[in-house]
Amino acid sequence: MSFWLAVLRQVARNLRQTWPSQFMTLLTVSLSVLIFAFFYLVYMNMLGVGDKLGDDLRLIVYLEEEPGPEMQEQLRRKILAFDEVEQIRFISKAEAYQRFADQLGNDRDVLDDMPRDFLPASIEVVPLKNLRSLSQVKLFSDYLARLPGTLKVQYGQDWIERFYYFTRLLSIVVLLSGGLLIMTTVFMVSYTIRLTILGRQAELELLRLVGATNNYIRTPFLIEGVLQGILGSTVGIISLYTLFHWIKLRFSGPGILTIFEFSFFQGPTVATIIFISVLLCTVGSYLSMQKFLRI
Amino acid sequence: MSFWLAVLRQVARNLRQTWPSQFMTLLTVSLSVLIFAFFYLVYMNMLGVGDKLGDDLRLIVYLEEEPGPEMQEQLRRKILAFDEVEQIRFISKAEAYQRFADQLGNDRDVLDDMPRDFLPASIEVVPLKNLRSLSQVKLFSDYLARLPGTLKVQYGQDWIERFYYFTRLLSIVVLLSGGLLIMTTVFMVSYTIRLTILGRQAELELLRLVGATNNYIRTPFLIEGVLQGILGSTVGIISLYTLFHWIKLRFSGPGILTIFEFSFFQGPTVATIIFISVLLCTVGSYLSMQKFLRI
Amino acid sequence: MSESNGAMIEMIKVSKIYQPDIRALSDVSVSIAQGEMFFLIGMSGAGKTTFLKLLCNMETPTNGLIEIAGRDIQKLRGKTLARMRQKIGVAYQDFKLLTDRTVAENIAISMEVSYKKPQHIKKRVRDLLDRLALADKHDAITGELSRGEQQRVALARAVANSPTLILVDEPTGNLDATTTRRVMDLLTKCNHSGATVIIATHDDSIYRDTQHRIMELRSGKLHLIREGLPQ
Amino acid sequence: MSESNGAMIEMIKVSKIYQPDIRALSDVSVSIAQGEMFFLIGMSGAGKTTFLKLLCNMETPTNGLIEIAGRDIQKLRGKTLARMRQKIGVAYQDFKLLTDRTVAENIAISMEVSYKKPQHIKKRVRDLLDRLALADKHDAITGELSRGEQQRVALARAVANSPTLILVDEPTGNLDATTTRRVMDLLTKCNHSGATVIIATHDDSIYRDTQHRIMELRSGKLHLIREGLPQ
Numbered sequence A, B: 001m002s003f004w005l006a007v008l009r010q011v012a013r014n015l016r017q018t019w020p021s022q023f024m025t026l027l028t029v030s031l032s033v034l035i036f037a038f039f040y041l042v043y044m045n046m047l048g049v050g051d052k053l054g055d056d057l058r059l060i061v062y063l064e065e066e067p068g069p070e071m072q073e074q075l076r077r078k079i080l081a082f083d084e085v086e087q088i089r090f091i092s093k094a095e096a097y098q099r100f101a102d103q104l105g106n107d108r109d110v111l112d113d114m115p116r117d118f119l120p121a122s123i124e125v126v127p128l129k130n131l132r133s134l135s136q137v138k139l140f141s142d143y144l145a146r147l148p149g150t151l152k153v154q155y156g157q158d159w160i161e162r163f164y165y166f167t168r169l170l171s172i173v174v175l176l177s178g179g180l181l182i183m184t185t186v187f188m189v190s191y192t193i194r195l196t197i198l199g200r201q202a203e204l205e206l207l208r209l210v211g212a213t214n215n216y217i218r219t220p221f222l223i224e225g226v227l228q229g230i231l232g233s234t235v236g237i238i239s240l241y242t243l244f245h246w247i248k249l250r251f252s253g254p255g256i257l258t259i260f261e262f263s264f265f266q267g268p269t270v271a272t273i274i275f276i277s278v279l280l281c282t283v284g285s286y287l288s289m290q291k292f293l294r295i
Numbered sequence C, D: 001m002s003e004s005n006g007a008m009i010e011m012i013k014v015s016k017i018y019q020p021d022i023r024a025l026s027d028v029s030v031s032i033a034q035g036e037m038f039f040l041i042g043m044s045g046a047g048k049t050t051f052l053k054l055l056c057n058m059e060t061p062t063n064g065l066i067e068i069a070g071r072d073i074q075k076l077r078g079k080t081l082a083r084m085r086q087k088i089g090v091a092y093q094d095f096k097l098l099t100d101r102t103v104a105e106n107i108a109i110s111m112e113v114s115y116k117k118p119q120h121i122k123k124r125v126r127d128l129l130d131r132l133a134l135a136d137k138h139d140a141i142t143g144e145l146s147r148g149e150q151q152r153v154a155l156a157r158a159v160a161n162s163p164t165l166i167l168v169d170e171p172t173g174n175l176d177a178t179t180t181r182r183v184m185d186l187l188t189k190c191n192h193s194g195a196t197v198i199i200a201t202h203d204d205s206i207y208r209d210t211q212h213r214i215m216e217l218r219s220g221k222l223h224l225i226r227e228g229l230p231q
């Protein structure tokens, strides 16, 4: 196994002699992984937040008349035709009266003189708790308003609508930033690797001239790529974890923790991130090198 | 002015001969400006959005009794002791009854039998429209609840509170991403410039040896720095503007435009961004070069 | 003839034109026997370096056939090419040393690629440095040596792996008479132990009295081949 | 004595020790007159290049005093140093050419830094290339030239700006006899028009019959100064 001995000696020597540029590459990889994972984490947690905030969202469809069982079935079918929903509940005039009375509490005697059916019947629709249906709440309400026999559709406040638009805008911002960053990152890592290899072009050329096989030349670089990928991504993820904890601590006031529940990546996600970094580093050095080996 | 002639000839030749690496630097600068300006724009607009969303925020403090003018003055002082506010309005029992009646519209006859003072008097407090006071709405409401004679404080829905937390979290995320990115950018630009100069180290050294003055060596680099700063930041800002328009078009549904009003940078901001890029590029090349000139 | 059988190098009507139209070699045909020592002379720009570059496959000929040890070198690829190169030692005119490595590392590199044992490498390096009067530069950074010292390091690297074909381009350009003699002694020793040695040079002191063949190039054309003086 | 008045170079007990402990020059004292042609010889590694580097301020002496045209060069800074360097033409042993520029650009560079007129530069470049038999290489990329051609380009750059002091390090190491004569003719011409010329060399053909002074270094020490043979 003189090949592996020779290769490992090469790697050791390279690391010793070119550590400033190796360190630069490592820093680049770490920073890139940090940035990428950061955005992914934000995006992931943002979806979760949307979930929480949508918890008590319901659309209330006021109806002209009390629907019979047959009519109820028909309405239910029409609603489901638009989108799947979490729950559909029919509320009769009597139920509505009862609820209003409960809400008034001690003042319920105000209602004593009112007819029992002065409040209209309604349907309560609870949409699915995911960002897509949340972002469509306005469309959904317009659709419901056009159903036959609908008086009016209500869904909480303007707040909800605004919040949904805001969430949508936010997700676009996050995706765009992520895109920009990943572009920058790829550009940076490949540029750094290319320059590192350019700086050792003389050595590569000489090795070829004295009769080194391509494997002999290539393997040390690939090993360095693997090492850099592993180290770089680990450092990046550890930094992110530290950052994450810092944010979590800052927000650990009792008010918020109940609303937002931040979660870090699971093991498999971390493994995937490390694997992808290693792959990119290796493929990056491989491709940059290929050019010189062909001369 | 043979000096300037010589320098300009140098610049022209450098641009012609080293355009690949010049292009790389340009790309780096553009990307950096794009990313930085993007985050700044998002942050700016986010503040604006907070503003809009807070538009109809008001805290309603229900009082046990109708306050006399003296009492009103005292309450007003106490409220202002917490924070400046936009407006404080006192609503008497009669006014409250009138409003309720107006809201009921055709159904107002329901109230005919009620006493005119069955609704409590209240104070309407409109906080200042900035993110800071929005983020303190909960604290504010707790404070108001502890005022003497307060029955209960109401401020819209839970939604508002949640939204404020969300906005606060978001601003931290944006600031953090921005920080990370600016770090990456500074690192990248300085690294690129350093490498560009490293690639021309032989030339710089030779120029010194044949007796070029420091100004003769330095000025072409500084001019290139200025050019790159101007071009790079202009390209970056134009790309951002294009992106901005694309987002604006995507969101030009009638529903949202009324809520969010996106605005691009004003002239002075653009000028500042360009100025800062030029400064950074120039200072960057100056510092990287200084090392070689001293040898 | 037994010579065609024992020919190390067989060049037939080889031309080399550099882009766009620099004729560095035109129609050169020559045959060099195994174990021969061969001098290549000619004015600056005559094409000597180009000739050597073609032999070690650094450049490909525009026309013609080049055979080394009976094999067409243009057809070699991958591992076979690498193994062939390990058997050819080249001292380049511009040295091609790794200036940030030590002298010992530079010389060792040609042996490492064919997986020689570290002890063997160490011994060989010391031995070569002794022969070339560089014993005290073993651990010096190659970039900090004087030019003449670098030239000897390049030569040492070329012969270190005991190649069967040694190409030397202007080995004494930066060397004084005494050191030149040491270098020539080393090359002669290699030649005696069986290697074919081709030396491109301007220095008439090293080929004036030789009994080996001398080929002169004039602006890319083979001008004459002089048989060596009888010993 | 009028010589001390007309001394171009005055070196008093100059030593140079490279880190960590390489004594490249020890206690060298020499005085070279204005307009003199001066040969510097010695074995490889004797310290010739170090001597020249000290003169052009590329290295600073560890000990001793160096005066050029009456000024202590260690005290020069900024513009004064730059102007002094414009008056010194150096042909480096490793050439220091910009390999990705054309030949003409490389030669022009030493004139551009002192703001010569473009027409003048063009004429001078053509003239020098003619003299050095490189007329057809005017627009060639310098890195693609043969080694001997590069050596001549380095020399052309050194003399282009008509400096008053010309330092030449091994100018003929890669040149044949004919081209060597051209180079020496050019240097002699420069010398006749008033420049002080210092040539470090191994090539005894160029100093064997000279009537100029020759200084020999032996491992950093001044071994002897031989007065030139009478014409």
Ligand SMILES: Nc1ncnc2c1ncn2[C@@H]1O[C@H](COP(=O)(O)OP(=O)(O)OP(=O)(O)O)[C@@H](O)[C@H]1O
Binding pocket: C018, C019, C022, C023, C024, C042, C043, C044, C045, C046, C047, C048, C049, C050, C051, C093, D144, D145, D146, D147, D148, D149, D174
């Ligand atoms: N890569 C190249 N591209 C273009 N022209 C080249 C290249 N290499 C060499 N030449 C030209 O080919 C001719 C022969 O070059 P070569 O290097 O073979 O000369 P040489 O005999 O080694 O000269 P020297 O003694 O000066 O080293 C020269 O005119 C040179 O300018």
Ligand SMILES: Nc1ncnc2c1ncn2[C@@H]1O[C@H](COP(=O)(O)OP(=O)(O)OP(=O)(O)O)[C@@H](O)[C@H]1O
Binding pocket: C144, C145, C146, C147, C148, C149, C174, D018, D019, D022, D023, D024, D042, D043, D044, D045, D046, D047, D048, D049, D050, D051, D093
């Ligand atoms: N930068 C340096 N660092 C360390 N040692 C050096 C450096 N430059 C030269 N030396 C050593 O100083 C000694 C003299 O070097 P110098 O280059 O002056 O020799 P030289 O006479 O020019 O030799 P050559 O004829 O081979 O060019 C040599 O032993 C060399 O190894």
Ligand SMILES: [Mg+2]
Binding pocket: C048, C049, C050, C093, C169, D146, D147, D148
């Ligand atoms: Mg040659």
Ligand SMILES: [Mg+2]
Binding pocket: C146, C147, C148, D048, D049, D050, D093, D169
């Ligand atoms: Mg020297």
